[in-house]
Amino acid sequence: MSSVNDLSGKKRAILVAAEKCFAMQSYEGVSIRDIAHEAQVPIALVGYYFGAKNELYHAIYEHRSSYIAERLSELHKARLHTDPDMAVSAIIAAFITPVLKLNEEPDGVNFSRMVMRGVIDQHEASARITREFYDPMAKEFIAALSSALPAAPVETIFWCYQFALGALLHHVVDTRIERLSEGRCPARNAAVAAPHLQRFITAGIRAAALSSTYTPNQEYPA
Structure with missing residues (x-):
């Protein structure tokens, strides 16, 4: 079972940034653009690694499970x-x-x-x-x-x-x-x-x- 700490580089940065964004705002209030900005990565890279916002949200819990x-x-x-x-x-x-x-x-x-x-x-x-x-x-x-x-x-x-x-x-x-x-x-x-x-x-x-x-x-x- 992988964890956030097992990841490195931009993939980990996206997950950590997404956690921070979802912690500060409601789910509906967070956009992929917000997460990409916080992670300092291109928007397309978020979708490449994790797909849509709901799948990224799910991935956070998978890596914290x-x-x-x-x-x-x-x-x-x-x-x-x-x-x-x-x-x-x-x-x-x-x-x-x-x-x-x-x-x-x-x-x-x-x-x-x-x-x-x-x-x-x-x-x-x-x-x-x-x-x-x-x-x-x-x-x-x-x-x-x-x-x-x-x-x-x-x-x-x-x-x-x-x-x-x-x-x-x-x-x-x-x-x-x-x-x-x-x-x-x-x-x-x-x-x-x-x-x-x-x-x-x-x-x-x-x-x-x-x-x-x-x-x-x-x-x-x-």
């Missing part, structure tokens, strides 16, 4: 845990850590913003990406959480995945915490951020799974 493979590999290891508490924490680590590591890379920041824009804009090209790259992975993580928390209703697990994804996506595109903390919380330092995000998501999922097993008239455990 190694981080998805890493997440699934770590998920497989996490599912070997027999202790539910350890399993949920390990599943969340598999879910977030490769993303945070990618976001540490200079070009990875643009990719993270591009992913977020695709989620918000919901255009045809991003819908294809979601179906092909992210839906299969999401189902694997949802199945793993259901297996680790068998007493929780499956609807609760779906909601947990939805909210866990929201926390992760927000973190990778928002560095406001650095200003709020006056520099004490470096947003893009994976080693620093990962344990906090892992504990936050894991605790939320455990609480949601536990509370969903109680009826509205029962008292929640302290």
Whole structure:
């Protein structure tokens, strides 16, 4: 499986430039001319290497898909845990850590913003990406959480995945915490951020799974 870092020369420059353009503007607002200008290559060369804009958009995700493979590999290891508490924490680590590591890379920041824009804009090209790259992975993580928390209703697990994804996506595109903390919380330092995000998501999922097993008239455990 190739990656952006495996490429060199003008082909890599086009992909990196496209990520930057798609990170800064909506998909519809980016033209092949914009990408060629950012990459400092002739417009025709973009089409020669990648075809139409939607195919270039798809190629970016293909060349970034190694981080998805890493997440699934770590998920497989996490599912070997027999202790539910350890399993949920390990599943969340598999879910977030490769993303945070990618976001540490200079070009990875643009990719993270591009992913977020695709989620918000919901255009045809991003819908294809979601179906092909992210839906299969999401189902694997949802199945793993259901297996680790068998007493929780499956609807609760779906909601947990939805909210866990929201926390992760927000973190990778928002560095406001650095200003709020006056520099004490470096947003893009994976080693620093990962344990906090892992504990936050894991605790939320455990609480949601536990509370969903109680009826509205029962008292929640302290």
